[in-house]
Amino acid sequence: MNTNEQQLRAQIATLAEKFVERTRGQLIRMSEQLPRVIEGDPAARQVIQELAHMIHGSGALFGFESVSERAEELEHLAVEIATGAGAVDQLKARLDRLIETFEATAPASPITPDQTAPLK
Amino acid sequence: MSYENTIDTGVITQRVRALSADSELKILVVDDDELARSLLGDRLQSRGFEVTQAADGQAALTLLEEQPFPVLLVDWRMPVMDGLELTRAVRARGLKDIYVIMLTSIEDELGYEQGYQAGVDDYLIKKVRDVELLARIHAAFTVYSLRQELRTTRAELAALRARKPSTSQRT
Numbered sequence: 001m002n003t004n005e006q007q008l009r010a011q012i013a014t015l016a017e018k019f020v021e022r023t024r025g026q027l028i029r030m031s032e033q034l035p036r037v038i039e040g041d042p043a044a045r046q047v048i049q050e051l052a053h054m055i056h057g058s059g060a061l062f063g064f065e066s067v068s069e070r071a072e073e074l075e076h077l078a079v080e081i082a083t084g085a086g087a088v089d090q091l092k093a094r095l096d097r098l099i100e101t102f103e104a105t106a107p108a109s110p111i112t113p114d115q116t117a118p119l120k
Numbered sequence: 121m122s123y124e125n126t127i128d129t130g131v132i133t134q135r136v137r138a139l140s141a142d143s144e145l146k147i148l149v150v151d152d153d154e155l156a157r158s159l160l161g162d163r164l165q166s167r168g169f170e171v172t173q174a175a176d177g178q179a180a181l182t183l184l185e186e187q188p189f190p191v192l193l194v195d196w197r198m199p200v201m202d203g204l205e206l207t208r209a210v211r212a213r214g215l216k217d218i219y220v221i222m223l224t225s226i227e228d229e230l231g232y233e234q235g236y237q238a239g240v241d242d243y244l245i246k247k248v249r250d251v252e253l254l255a256r257i258h259a260a261f262t263v264y265s266l267r268q269e270l271r272t273t274r275a276e277l278a279a280l281r282a283r284k285p286s287t288s289q290r291t
Binding site for chain 1: 153155156158159160162163166195197225245246247
């Protein structure tokens with residue numbers, strides 16, 4: 001492997017670490033928004049949709065394909081909820097699946113249960 | 121994560137430079153996700169392309185007013201101005217030679233049709249491997265170069281026709 005390739009791999013590894021840390025924070029934010037979505041807050045639903053979209057896209061770019069797919073499922077549900085075609089009570093299950101997939105794939109500390117808000 | 125990198129550094133840029141001595145290997149990457157921009161930028165810069173980044177469509181238009189970019193790599197969904205709106209704005213400014221590649225996670229055929237109508241030239245799914253990314257970038261620069269040559273040739277031909285006397289004046 002030449003120097004240029006080594007440098008590229010190092011750069012990508014650094015970016016991937018940032019992606020993991022950012023995604024962890026985004027998953028916590030989505031968990032915090034969940035009760036507000038249950039209460040019918042459209043802004044909270046939009047936050048979840050946008051964060052899921054970002055994880056969907058950048059997850060695919062960084063090679064976290066299963067995380068990207070779970071994020072896509074969450075994003076689609078958030079869009080369907082906005083149009084009245086989706087069930088809000090399925091949102092927690094999809095978010096939990098995304099978190100589980102992320103923790104199974106990503107290194108370092110997991111998201112602890114008290115960081116996820118339960119459905120009322 | 122696994123990342124495959126099997127492309128010889130420089131071979132694609134050598135082929136692009138062979139298209140035209142004046143070829144500028146400049147790519148404008150437009151994405152509101154900073155990490156996504158940086159990843160694509162690093163992958164292309166390591167192969168010799170000059171990459172500039174913009175966080176949204178409006179910022180991209182400002183950069184396009186300042187300098188030419190043969191190739192745009194644009195995320196579909198962005199705040200302020202999304203990829204489709206940016207493409208329409210680019211074409212409305214007469215920048216018809218620029219090759220626009222839309223990055224998407226969407227597999228919506230209706231969306232693709234809207235893109236083509238707006239002036240998008242090509243699509244790439246975000247989980248694109250280097251092999252395909254560089255092949256499409258090479259094709260993009262090839263098309264841009266051909267568009268420029270065609271425009272120049274047409275202008276020269278029009279100028280020749282304007283100078284040529286009409287047959288009625290010769291008799």
